[in-house]
Amino acid sequence: MTGILGYARVSTGDQDVAGQTMRLTQAGAIKVFTDVRSGRNPDRPGLQELLAYARKGDTLAVVRLDRLGRSLGELLATVAMLKERGIALLSLEEEIDTSSAAGELIFHVFGGIAHFERRLIAERTKNGIAAARAKGKRPGRQQLDAKRITAALPLVEAGLSPTAAARQLGLGRSTVYREVNRAAIARGI
Incomplete structure (x- = not known):
């Protein structure tokens, strides 16, 4: 028996897969597999479990690609692997269903457009940085004020929490916590 298997993923524990799960269930998913991991992390147990379960x-089915x-x-590698195994891909948001030739074509067109858009953003960012440098600005994170960092340690040692010391200065x-830890390591604590 074949069916729709849902896959829901969120990047952090602060987010919730409930909304995705609901949409996938409404779309006919008989079972939904989930992951709470960044997309950068290739180790996704929920996806692996889905792939082991799928026939x-x-x-x-996913809410968005x-x-x-x-x-x-x-995405192209995943779709190729799914195609080899005889498994279709359904994306609800983009309305792509690779079980048809037209759906597969649309997937590749959308993929090409997304790639083009990412390249444009990268080019604009690069041009913006070059323009800022030409105006004498230094793009990126500004250097920390060493005097303020040095002033944080006595405040923490006097009993102020690192969070309060950071706010006051x-x-x-995280900068104050890092410096407190460095100071503790230097003292051998």
């Missing part, structure tokens, strides 16, 4: 004739892969190359909380 020829099944359809892998970016839930399945972050890059065009990754206009520093990032």
Whole structure:
């Protein structure tokens, strides 16, 4: 028996797969597999479990293509692997169904457009950085004020929390925590 198998992924524990799961179930998914991991992380147990469960004739459904892969190359490789196994891909948001020739064509066209868009963004970013440098600006993160960092340690040693010290000095909380840890390591604590 073939069916629709849903795959829902969110990047962090702060996010919830419930909305994706609901949409996939409404689209006819008989089972939904989930992952709470960044798309950058290739180790996705939920996706692996889905692929182990899926049989020829099944359809892998996602709410959006970016839930399945972050890059065009990754998506194309996944679709090729699915096609070899006789599994179709259904993307609800983009309305792509690779079980038909037209759906497969649309997938490749959308993939090409997405790749083109990413290249345009990269080019604009590169041009913007070059323009900023030409105006004498230094793009990127500004250097930290060593005096403020040095002032944070006595505040923490006096009993102020690193978060409060960071707020008082206009520093990032992680910066103060990092410096407190460095100081503790230097003292051998």
